[in-house]
Amino acid sequence: MRAAWYERGGLASEVLTVGVMEAPRPGAGEVLVRVHASGVNPGEVKKRSDWMGLGIGYPRVIPHSDGAGTIEDVGEGVSSSRVGERVWVWGAQSGRPFGTAAQYVALPSEQAVPLADGVGFEVGACLGIPARTAHRCVFADRSVSGKVVLVSDGAGAVGGFFAVSFAKWGGAEVVATVGSEGHAQAALQAGADHALNYRADDVAARVAEITGGAGVDRIVEVALGRNLKLDNEVLALGGRSPPTPPTPSRSPGFRSGRFCSRT
Numbered sequence: 001m002r003a004a005w006y007e008r009g010g011l012a013s014e015v016l017t018v019g020v021m022e023a024p025r026p027g028a029g030e031v032l033v034r035v036h037a038s039g040v041n042p043g044e045v046k047k048r049s050d051w052m053g054l055g056i057g058y059p060r061v062i063p064h065s066d067g068a069g070t071i072e073d074v075g076e077g078v079s080s081s082r083v084g085e086r087v088w089v090w091g092a093q094s095g096r097p098f099g100t101a102a103q104y105v106a107l108p109s110e111q112a113v114p115l116a117d118g119v120g121f122e123v124g125a126c127l128g129i130p131a132r133t134a135h136r137c138v139f140a141d142r143s144v145s146g147k148v149v150l151v152s153d154g155a156g157a158v159g160g161f162f163a164v165s166f167a168k169w170g171g172a173e174v175v176a177t178v179g180s181e182g183h184a185q186a187a188l189q190a191g192a193d194h195a196l197n198y199r200a201d202d203v204a205a206r207v208a209e210i211t212g213g214a215g216v217d218r219i220v221e222v223a224l225g226r227n228l229k230l231d232n233e234v235l236a237l238g239g240r241s242p243p244t245p246p247t248p249s250r251s252p253g254f255r256s257g258r259f260c261s262r263t
Contacts, residue, residue, distance in 0.1 A: 041064075
C-alpha cells in the first residue's frame with residue numbers, strides 16, 4: 001500500500017516520507033479499512049514535531065487518528081457482515097504506530113463506526129477528535145436542556161459546527177462568539193441562536209441582555225487564556241466552565257472534563 005510516514009520528529013517537509021509498504025492485516029477484534037479520507041488534527045502536528053521531547057514512540061509512525069473509508073476485511077471475532085460497511089474511524093494512531101495517512105488501516109472494530117448513507121467520507125474523516133471533543137465539552141456535566149450555553153469561537157471546528165450543533169440538539173439556547181460576519185453566518189447555520197462578534201460587540205453586555213442578567217449556564221471554551229476574564233463575567237451562579245489553570249501549560253489548549261463553578 002502507499003502511505004506517508006516518519007521515523008523521527010520534525011517539520012513535515014523534513015521528516016515525512018511517501019512510499020510503499022506492506023498493508024496491515026486485521027488482528028483479533030479488528031477490522032481492515034480501506035481509507036478514502038484522512039483527517040488531520042493539531043495533535044498530529046504536535047506528535048510529529050515531538051513537542052513534549054519524549055520521542056515519537058515507535059520506529060515508524062503513519063500519522064493521523066481520524067479517517068473514513070470502507071471495511072475490506074475483519075479479524076477473528078468480528079462478524080463478516082461488516083465487510084463492505086462505510087465507516088468513520090477514530091483513535092487509529094492513538095497508542096498505536098499506524099494511522100490513517102495510508103491506503104489501509106487496521107484497528108479495533110469498535111473504533112470503526114458506521115457512516116450514515118449520504119454522508120461523504122470527507123465529512124466522516126472530521127468526526128473523530130473534533131466531534132468527540134465537542135460532545136464531551138457540551139455533555140460532560142450532564143444535560144444542557146433548558147440551559148444557556150456559550151460556545152467560544154463558534155466558527156471553529158470544535159466550537160463552530162460540533163459544539164454549537166450538539167448544544168442545540170441537546171435543547172440549549174446557544175450563544176456563539178465569532179470574529180467576523182462570515183463566521184456569524186456559519187455559527188447560525190450550525191444552530192446558534194445568537195452570534196456575537198467579539199471584535200465589535202460588548203459580549204458581556206450582550207450576554208447580560210440575552211439572559212436577563214442571569215448569565216450563561218455552561219461555557220465551551222477553546223481559548224481559555226484569552227477569554228478567562230469574559231468567562232468570569234458572563235458565567236451564571238452555579239454555572240460550569242473550564243477550570244482556571246493553576247500553572248502555565250505547555251499546550252495552548254486544555255483538556256475538557258473538569259469544571260469550575262461560580263458560586
